[in-house]
Amino acid sequence: MLGIEVIKVKIIKLFIFILLIIIVSLSGFLWGTYTYFSQNLPSVSALKNYKPKSVTTFYADDGTVIAEIFTEKRKVVPINKIPRRLVEAFVAAEDANFFTHKGIDYKGILRALYKNLEAGEIIQGGSTITQQVAKSLLLSPTRSWVRKIKEAILAYRIEKNLTKEEILYLYLNQIFLGHGAYGVAAAAENYFGKDITEINLAEAAILAGLPRAPSRYSPYKHPKRAKKRQEYVLKRMVKNGYITKEEMEQALNTKIIIKGVKNPFFEVAPYFAEYVRQKLEQKYGREVVYNEGLKVYTTVLPSYQKAARKAILKGLKELDKRQGYRGPIMHLEKDQIPNFLNKVTKEIGDEPLKIGEEYPAVSLK
Structure with a gap:
């Protein structure tokens, strides 16, 4: 019996020794990996x-916007101007444990893997909001395991150096949300024609559903997918205690009106705005004018400009009428007519024809 007890003790000691070797080796490997990739x-x-790159805006004498030029349509807004519901929607959809983790969410990675396998498609990502900030602002978009390691290290460092509010400020202003919009303020304008402060819960859930795949969940192109994604975001908000089930149902029943934003460059004073743009570019350079979010105040009066354009158009029409009919602008073969008419129909869209306007047409003998 004594011999058996001695053997048991030796086995336990051997097990503990092997376990210590594994722990030390693993710790050494992790430290070595961290040191190597930290360089x-x-x-x-x-x-x-x-x-970041942001929109340069031209203002008329009365303060109205007459032009916006940019390479990335982004309007940077402080975190305290972004509605709380919008912040909660993004956190619930993208990183439920954002306010408690230190840059890496190991539980979130496992949960995302399970949910994606269960759904048969990617509906959740494993990257935290902090990792997304690191990838977007500090690393290249190249996908590789090396970049993922660097991303994790940088996310840890970001959490040590910035507050959660500062990280959210970077994330919500930097992120691409489709149709040329970077950041939540530009997206609110693009999709709903609203200032970011006016966004409601239903609209916030639509925006929060976009980061995973802006084109796939675009409310412009794929309203049914966008609606399904909105429902997912709202359910995540309920699960994380941000809203009640009643609020979710109310948001789901709220009618979403998608409004495309017209480019003011072509609306009020296009030739004047182009002249100003050229002068600015000559003086400050293209990089500054297109990327540094300048505010340019001009002397143009929109009401006078519209009256002048109307008078010129009237004069040109009267001149054209005096000169008489001068033949068609082009000749079409019979098989070209359907394509021409389809093109004209698409250009006009659903807008009703306006009295006094001129539209391309086909005259048949």
Whole structure:
């Protein structure tokens, strides 16, 4: 019996020894990996001076917007101007444990894997909001396991150097949300024709559903998919305690009106705006004019400009009438007529024809 007890003790000691070797080896491997991939990583301190590409706006004498020029349509807004419901919608959809994790959410990774397998498609991502900030602002978009390791290291560093509010400010202003819109303010204008402060819960859930795949869930192109994604976001908000089931049902029954935003560059004073743009580019350079969010105040009066354009158009029409009919603008073969008419129909769209306007047409003998 004594010999058996001695053998048991030896086995236990051997097990503990092997376990210690594994722990030490694993710790050494992890430390070595961290040290190796930490070399030459960008500094997270640069995020403190966040100055992204944003819209340059031209204003008329009365303060109305007459033009916007940009390479990325982004309007940077402070975090305290973004509605609380919108922040909660993004957190619920993209990173439920955002306010408690330290950059990496291991439970979230496992949950996303399970949910995606269950749904048969990617409906959740494993990256935290902090990781997405690191990827978007500090790393290249190239997909590789090396980048994922660097992303995780940077996310940890970001969490140590920035507050949660500062991270959300970067994320919500930087993220691409489809149809040329970068950041939630530009997206609110693009999709709903609203200032970011006016967004309701139903609209917030639509926007929060876009980061995973902006084109796939576009309310412009795929309203049914967008609605399904909205429902998913709202259910996540209920699960995380941000809203009640009654609020979810109310949001689902709220009618969403999608409004495309017209480019003011072509609406009021296009030739004047182009002249101003050229002068600015000559003085400051294209990079500054298109990316640094300048506010340009001009002397043009929209009411006078519209009256002048109307008078010129009237004069041109009267001149054209005096000169008489000068033949068609083009000749079409019989098989070309359907394509021409389809093109004209698409250009006119659903807008009713306006009295006094001129439209392309086909005259048949």
